[in-house]
Each structure stands twice: as structure tokens, then as C-alpha cells.
Amino acid sequence: MPSPDQWTEDAIRALGTFTTLQTAARIFGISQATAYRLARDNEFPVAAIKVGGGWRVPVAAILAAAHLPTGDATTAT
Template sequence: MNATPNTAPGHRDDVWTENRIRALGAVTDLPTAARIFGLGRSLAYDLARTDRFPAPVIRAGTRYRVPIAGILAALGLPATGDLTFSAQSSVDHHGAIRTTAVHDHATQGEP
């Protein structure tokens, strides 16, 4: 049985760089976190169930999520700043939203 190119041992996809980890976003699933640590899937679930996974694990129902900041910390990498490699600035428009009704009540002293 031949391994597919993207799952062959030693393939480039097996290399987890700091940038590649950060590019995952804020959280990842347990199998992905396990691959980062070089763990098999079943061992990762066993470690998560017994609170022995190398990074903090969040249980959401039957699903497990692993914060990227915890993975970085376990690897001794700084988890400060943006968690994504290609993070873009966001714009908060909530402060610009106003209604005249709220403004009128505020200026008239009504609740």
C-alpha cells in the first residue's frame, strides 16, 4: 500500500513551523494539534480525556478544541500579539452606529 504524497512520512506537510501554526487561527481541532506534537490521533484523544494533552484542551460537547496560544506556549514560542500569521487589521464600526431616538431620549432626560 502506497502512501499518498501529502501523508508520506517526512513530507513537507509534516513540518510545523511557527508561521504555519499561527496561520491556523485562534483554535484548532485535536487531530491537527496532535500532528503538531507528533502524536497519533487515538493517543491524542486518550491524553485529552485524561487531561494530559501537552496543551490546554477545550471540550465543547463531544468536540475537542485546542487554543493556538496553548500550543505555542507548550512549544516555548511567544503567544503574544496576533495569533494569525497574516492577520489583517479589523475596523470596528459599532461606535459609528447611532439612532436619533436614543440621542433624543438622552438629551431630553428620558430613560
């Protein structure tokens, strides 16, 4: 898994539709303990969704927070 300074747009997109809270925390450069606290308090940088015993984060939200396109649409010429 890339280190925080190695997360590229392609690497984030390759995660799929959702990723784990731990992976999202690495992308944002947040410690795991802080990420869980922020998610629990509804203060994580993007939406974090509690699913069963774990947390999931939409990859589109991570892309949007990084000011990257969230869709696969191409620009028409």
C-alpha cells in the same frame, strides 16, 4: 496540512485562535488515538477543551509549549 517536521511558527499561527485536537496531535507528533486518550484523561501536552462532540486546543497554548511568543507584540527599539 504540514507534516510534524514542517510545522513552523507561521503555520501554527495561521490556524487561528483554536485548532482541532487532531491538528494539535499532528503538531506534537502524537497519534490521533493517543491524543484522544490524553485529552480525556486531562494529560494532553496543553489544555484541550471539550466542545460539544469535539475537542478544541488553543493555538496560544501550542505556541507556549513550543517556547514561541504567544502574542503579536513587537519589540520596541
